[in-house]
Amino acid sequence: MSPVPSLKTPRTTVRRMPKRGSYDFDTVAAILDAGFLCHLGFVADGQPYVVPTAYGREERLIYVHGSAVSRTLGALAEGVPVCITVTHLDGLVLARSGFHSSMNYRSVMLLGRAEVVPADRKVHAMEVISEQILRGRWADLRPIKRKEVNATAVLQIPIEEASAKVRTGPPGDDEPDYALPIWAGVIPLTLKAGKPIPDPRLAADTPIPANVKRWRR
């Protein structure tokens, strides 16, 4: 492995609470790998748009996909600047004052330009996105058809300019406030999977795969 350059640039430098920021690839990659839904920002006619979308990470690339006739994907494929933000909300931080109340979270903000995934890697990139959502699913699916590949636009954004921002732990109150009789602490939050709901048209004897039964983040 070659030495890993920092993802820090003036545009990705965390100014508010700088001690919460980091710029090393492994930290950024770990936060990206813990999720599968990003908020993708782009500009059209001077107006920003923020769209929730699935993604997959592979090495130094983020893949996103959508309909081949989507206006959004079409605009992105032209190489306009984008921002991809991934946020894991880990808890409500209840301080004794509103001012110090906060949230625990892990987030990544990544800047770059999208490009079309070359044809010879397109299906592979679709698999990467699918696997990021549910490991092992791709092999169980009905194989993808050529017309489905053609109807899908797949883009890649390099992981070159990004920041991670992380807050953990208890509230940090003003020293005199610790003596107040106010409950303080953290309500931990996690995205939890409930019991899988079979499709009403599923044959009753279809076994539920282990990766579906045990999905977790």
Add this chain to the structure above:
Amino acid sequence: MSPVPSLKTPRTTVRRMPKRGSYDFDTVAAILDAGFLCHLGFVADGQPYVVPTAYGREERLIYVHGSAVSRTLGALAEGVPVCITVTHLDGLVLARSGFHSSMNYRSVMLLGRAEVVPADRKVHAMEVISEQILRGRWADLRPIKRKEVNATAVLQIPIEEASAKVRTGPPGDDEPDYALPIWAGVIPLTLKAGKPIPDPRLAADTPIPANVKRWRR
């Protein structure tokens, strides 16, 4: 109540899967009220940025807050166009093909310009954000200080141009695929609160309030 105008404009019209889109205020407000964390998009030097931030809704306004010296809030206060997106991920939709696999979600995308909340409503707006995160917390907190109010920038964005997009229910597969022996259905997802973790410096006899113990979304 006066008749409610639609929030639909050419810019907020849902093009992909138009049947999933709606534009009535009550649908949009219900999705906003179910959350407290948005992804706020804005443009600086042609580059979009997407920042996760807390919000509160009151009638036809969204409030957001931040440090008074934040570059982001400063830029927003000048009335640049913003996009506020709120996404609730409700489930993984596992179809028999990758092409029809999807997610269940409720999301709102709101376009507008931010303005500074007038001084006489500033503390009230901070209360609205706090209450959106944890109902009843504001009254339990140590009262806010003037210097804390001054150190906080509070902005409002009118709810005038927006769309809601919602997907629910089982996968919609290609008709022949229903006969395949592939498990299909939905893995429901929810943001779940764990057992509250008391601040290590909390006096042992401090009772835990009911709203903290029973927080849920």
